[in-house]
Amino acid sequence: MGRSLKVAPQHINTVKLALKRQGFPSQTALKEEVGLARSTVSKFLNGESVDRWVFLELCEKLGQDWQDIADKEVETALPTPSDSPSHPFQPSTYNAETWVERQQPLAEATEHLRGNCCILLITGITGQGKTALAERVAVELSGELQSEWQPLRGVNLDDETARNFEVAVERLLVQMGETVQAEDRTQPQFLLNRLVKRLQENPYLVPIDSLEVLLEGKTDFAVHNEFREEYRDWWQFCQRLLLSPTCQSRLILTSQDLPTQFASCKSRFWHQLSLSGLNGDEQMQLFEKLLGKQLPEISPEAQEYLKRMGNAYEGHSLVLEVIAGEIATDFAGNVVGYWQRYRREFEEIEATPGNQQLQRRVKVRVRQSLERLQQDSEAAFGLLLAASVYRRKVPESFWLAMVEGEDGDNLLEMLKLRGLTIREYNPQLGEFFLRQHNLIRNTAGEWLHKKMPELWKAVHYMAVKVWLNQYQPEPDAENLEKVRGYLEAFYHCCQVEDWEAVKEILNMRVDSPTQEQLHNQLQTWGYYRQQIKLLSQLLGKLNNRWTGICFNGMGNAYHSLGEYQRAIDFYQQYLAIAREIGNRNGEGTALGNLGVAYQFLGEYQRAIDFYQQHLAIAREIGDRNGEGTALGNLGLVYQSLREYQRAIDFHQRSLAVAKEIKNYQGEGIALVNFGKIEFTLERYSKALENMQRALEIFETISSRSGEATALQNLAAINEKLGNIDVALEYCDRALKIATELGIPLAQDCQDLKERLLNPTS
Structure with a gap:
């Protein structure tokens, strides 16, 4: 069945009449009952396509049989769940061709999720295959006969943007067919309520990967502990679902560590699955799959050595993949020769039974693999290190941009065969993407940063050029992804502390209908917290003028979020800097913004005082544009006080200034304000x-x-x-x-x- 439905034209009046019959006085009342956006309810009632689960839920609330009123032609023409563009579930790690069926953890996971377990938390050290198992579970459950569970793309918290709770919630709601407006982002609790309600009442499968980055700031080695604060929103989200015994959806979380909040949670609706390494049979299956092209049959002697290698690292899947890659590339599949070369490594581990320091040994083993790569191919080693500065998966062309000469494809193939990079196909863009496992990327990045600081800086600059010149968003990408190239270039410049370059990126104009500078475009789109995060990184890094600009921008963002007191704090800091450096124009702007903030707080007299100070400074320095703005603001505050004649007087003066200096935008704004007063007065x-x-x-x-x-x-x-x-x-x-x-x-x-x-x- 398709994932979208709409009311057939002949039944539109039926559902509209059912609204009143079912006791809903308005669309707003129905919206509040089901926790959907007004626009979604309106689409349903007017015969426009909505998500299937939305359709079924609204039909139930209105007492309608969905099969009777659905447009059958649209339903049969829609794509099947497996290829639906609305909800493309494309596993990032799980690959059926190389997957080793881990029967015990898979059975445990599916058993709990089929029961009353609302949240499955898969824990284990890095590289054990938590993400692949989570995706395999989602495939298993959604593929069952008569299954109605719908897997979503979910959230990968390794993506820095997704760590912002509002952004992640928006992405999930959009996958569910919801519309999220810019003003909705100013109400995180409203977004949370909408998401929780959808998950409680509809059967979705939601993978949330890498929770540990929120627990202890486990991100790039060069980034400090900056994400712990955001975990509070995620825990509140989980709590809300755990308190609902009838939640139809299932969350599959992965984390290296068990959060203390879960450990102390007494709810029976969550389960921890602690993932260890592959068992003996699973280890051999993995080796057979990875070495099958070169070794159709593995000799008993080779099997014995592979078994000892696997046991030495307790079946750690990432290490075994790397070992298999070295056997395949450096030894042409000769397992015995590989053992003879490196037997001391494994025998030393075997000589210390009971050693519980697997995580440390894994990191050492990954580092050894990089050292061996360096010995075998300096060029491939250099490419791996250079590409480690990319913090997300990128097109192959991004990696090749780091290579001089024509051997790039061969180097990529070598890295892939060694298990040091992962290749994925992106059907939307029709090209392959590359990424590194976090453990490999962080190890390579740390090596590059500590041992080759000049090269580390150079490749960050190369990444800046690549992101700015080569990045292409997917068709119909969300607004944040449209400016991904700018955001990643900003990140790389911050890493090398080139604050002048950071400033230039913030000032770049975005290819959008409004053609605004990046930091202002984020404001226009309603991504206020992203704007705050960008600007905050520049505080104290440039001159006082730019610090003031950042304070003002952050004040504007907090004002848009409705956090007026925080906005006032930043405007006051902007005002202090403007006065310190003698920036009279900036001083006037700060005073005007303070007036706006106090007006929204209902402190009209304080607002008037600030507006008048802005008017005085603007006249003193001959800033006619600022004078017109101040006059218009005074008109608005008197409008709020219902002193309409005084408001009209100020708007007339604002209009006169705008006409005098040919400020057509200001003239139009003044006319709009006039029109609103006339409308209020019923003229x-x-x-x-x-x-x-x-x-x-x-x-x-x-x-x-x-x-x-x-x-x-x-x-x-x-x-x-x-x-x-x-x-x-x-x-x-x-x-x-x-x-x-x-x-x-x-x-x-x-x-x-x-x-x-x-x-x-």
Whole structure:
């Protein structure tokens, strides 16, 4: 069955009537009952495609048989679960061709998840195959006869972006067919509630990988303990699910360590599976699969040596893959010859029975493999070290960019055969991607950083060029992935502490409808915490002017998040720096922003005081644009106080300044503000006139956000006048632009459209 459904045209009126019959006075009431976005409920009621589970849930709430009202043609035309583009489950580590069936842990995992276990936590040291097992479990459960469990791509916390809880929740909700607006990101608790409700009431399989990076900051060796704070959100999320005895979804978590919160949790709805190494039979299966091309049959003597090698490292899967790779490449499959060369390594381990320091031995063994690679091929060794600066999987071309000459493909093949890199095919982009196991990458990266500091710096700069010049996002990528090239280049510049280059990247203009600088584009898209994280890394690294810019940007981000007191703290720091360096323009900006923050707190007199100080400075330094902004802000605060005549006076003065200096954007904003007052005073013809003039200006100067604002207001005015068709036309135009820009106004437009389409709801 397909993963999306929609109401057949002939049944749309039926479901709308069922809304009232089932006791829901409005779409909003239904939205609150099911915990979905308003836009999703509206799509369902208006016959647009929604996720299958959303469709089934809404049908149940409205007392409808989903099979009776579903559009059958659309249902049969949709892709099957295995190839659905809406929910592509593409295992990153599990590979059926090389997978060794680990019967005992697989049986234990599936038994608990089929029961009442809501969260399965797979623990074990790095390289034991936790991620592969988690993905294998997801494949097993979703492939069962009559299974309704739907596996999602899940979350890999090795991805620095996904460590931000709001981003990870958004990605999961989008996979479920939900729409997340920019304003939703300012309400993490609302997003959490939506996700928990979906997981409680629908059968999803959600893998969450590498939880340990949140526990102890176990990330790159050069990055310090900066992620512990974010674990609180993830634990709250897990707690919410553990408190629900009827949760239909299953989470499969992996972690090197057992979090203390889980260890002390008495809920019966979670289970820890401690993963050890491969047993004897499984070890031989792995060797046979990896060496099968060169050794169709493994002699008894070779089997004995392979068994001793496997037992020495307690069946550690990553080490065994590396050993098999060395046998295949350096010894052409000659197991006996390999044993004779390196027998001392294994015999020394055998001579110390009961040694519990497997993790230390594994790290030493990986380092030895790199040393042997260096002896055999300096070029392949250099490529492995250079590519270790990439902190995520990247196209093969990114690795080849690190190589001079024409041997790149051969070097990549050597690394792959040795088990030192992993190759994955990306069907969306039609190319292969490469990544390294974290243990190998961190070992190579530490080697490069400590022993070859100049090369370490050089390859980071090379990575900057590659990310800025070669990165291509997947089709229909989320906004954060559209700027991934900038974000990764920013990371590499931070690693080498080239703060001037970091500043330049922040100032680069993004290829988006608004063409803004990176740090401002994140603000426009609603990724406020990402904006804060970027700007915070520059604090104290450049001159005071730039520190002030960062303080102001962080204040703007916190203001957007509704954390007004924190915003005020940053604006005050910006104000202090501006005064210290004599930046009068910056001083005025800081005062104006403080006024806005206090206005949102309802402290109108303090807001007026700050706006007046901004007005005074702007006049003193001849900043006519700043003067117009301050006048407009004073108009808005008096508007909030319902002193409409004083508000009109200030808006008129703001409009006059804008016209005088030919600030067309300011002129349009002033007209919009006029129109809003006229609308409030029920002078609709005057409101229409001002909004139409504003729209014409915004269209002339190609101000897309201004155009969307004017259109949305025109729609609201025409709604009040009863011109519903005209209002819908304006609303659709505004919604289209706001959606393209990814700005919060899109949700307001969607709400207005729902109201226009359902005037009695």
